[in-house]
Amino acid sequence: PNVSDQTRQDAAEGAREDVREGFKAVYGRTPDGVWAAPGRVNLIGEHTDYNDGFVMPLALPHTVHLAAARRDDGIVRLHSGDVPGAAYQVPLDALTPGRDGGWAAYPSGVAWALREAPLPVGGADIHLASTVPTGAGLSSSAALEVATGAALSELYGLGLSRELLARLCQQAENDFVGMPCGIMDQMASACCTEGHVLHLDTRDLAQRQVPFDLAAEGLRMLVVDTRVKHTLADGAYAGRRRACEAGAAALGVPALRDVSHEELDAALARLDESLDDPEVRGCVRHVVTENRRVEETIALLDAGRTREVGPVLSAGHASLRDDFRVSCRELDLVVDTALSTGALGARMTGGGFGGSALVLVEESDTEKVGAAVTSAFASAGHLAPHLFEAVPSAGVRRL
Numbered sequence: 001p002n003v004s005d006q007t008r009q010d011a012a013e014g015a016r017e018d019v020r021e022g023f024k025a026v027y028g029r030t031p032d033g034v035w036a037a038p039g040r041v042n043l044i045g046e047h048t049d050y051n052d053g054f055v056m057p058l059a060l061p062h063t064v065h066l067a068a069a070r071r072d073d074g075i076v077r078l079h080s081g082d083v084p085g086a087a088y089q090v091p092l093d094a095l096t097p098g099r100d101g102g103w104a105a106y107p108s109g110v111a112w113a114l115r116e117a118p119l120p121v122g123g124a125d126i127h128l129a130s131t132v133p134t135g136a137g138l139s140s141s142a143a144l145e146v147a148t149g150a151a152l153s154e155l156y157g158l159g160l161s162r163e164l165l166a167r168l169c170q171q172a173e174n175d176f177v178g179m180p181c182g183i184m185d186q187m188a189s190a191c192c193t194e195g196h197v198l199h200l201d202t203r204d205l206a207q208r209q210v211p212f213d214l215a216a217e218g219l220r221m222l223v224v225d226t227r228v229k230h231t232l233a234d235g236a237y238a239g240r241r242r243a244c245e246a247g248a249a250a251l252g253v254p255a256l257r258d259v260s261h262e263e264l265d266a267a268l269a270r271l272d273e274s275l276d277d278p279e280v281r282g283c284v285r286h287v288v289t290e291n292r293r294v295e296e297t298i299a300l301l302d303a304g305r306t307r308e309v310g311p312v313l314s315a316g317h318a319s320l321r322d323d324f325r326v327s328c329r330e331l332d333l334v335v336d337t338a339l340s341t342g343a344l345g346a347r348m349t350g351g352g353f354g355g356s357a358l359v360l361v362e363e364s365d366t367e368k369v370g371a372a373v374t375s376a377f378a379s380a381g382h383l384a385p386h387l388f389e390a391v392p393s394a395g396v397r398r399l
């Protein structure tokens, strides 16, 4: 292996040993296995997944590491190295949607969803540690769900496919946690592969792994975590989803994915007659144009014209800001500053209302653009943002 492969392998082994040791300290026994599931950033295709549309996420090196062992008494115990306190404990039979809040709702929701399927899943001791920033729009919840689901699937010999695993994790989040998310984040954590973006049709889960080696082209992708914590469960996300569904119903289509870009003007005219609701209009416009931007991005990547993806990303940001209205001033500041200091493109990523932005930049401009963003945040009196490079990494795996 070359030096960076070796470093990665050492880091993976280190993380596996740490979480194994953590498990032993909490439960006084050895785990049956250790699993890892990543967070993601989405290159393009935002708020399209619950409209049956297209998305293009890549997995991050930031990961949930989870050690687990079977229990034969039907009890699930959950402990996180990132949260002080004793293990949370619940009998599988007592799992009820909405019963508990907090981080434990995600893994216990997965156990609940597997039982509801119904699949023959039993109890488990689980200990985990995560390097995915929470509330940063980088799918810390999906990583936690997918790691839990993969562990339970193997511990109980369920043999879940990656797609079914993602669906059950989405169900845990929708019906147990109460957040009406689409399928993108769980599919990203389950199905992404190193060195690729995942082009996903969220209607039938058709997938294509698209090579994404920015370094080979002298490019970089920066992720800027604004550290403005989003709370997607707070109703704004659900409200956008309802507006999209109202738009589809008014247009007489199963989902907004079924409105083509060519039909957009005619569809908006019909919408104005039947509904006359500016919020719904903006949502329809965003979703239809965003699906088109995914198509444009894939065509540019396939043609090796990666630099030209930049303006498509920036147009996506304008659409999320003005039509879909899920940006915020900190995200806009990242995008405006990056573009005015020479970035090729920039946009918010994830659900919005805070969280992270991504910036596509020439390798030689990376430091200049990063420094400009940091200094713009300082001048505006915002918290210092966290910046890191997005390197397309692997989806869920057993270590």
Ligand code: GAF
Residues within 6 Å of the ligand: 045, 046, 047, 048, 049, 050, 181, 182, 183, 184, 185, 350, 351, 352
């Ligand atoms: C959040 C949701 F969980 C995803 O399903 C997706 O809708 C995204 O926001 C917006 O593209 O991450």
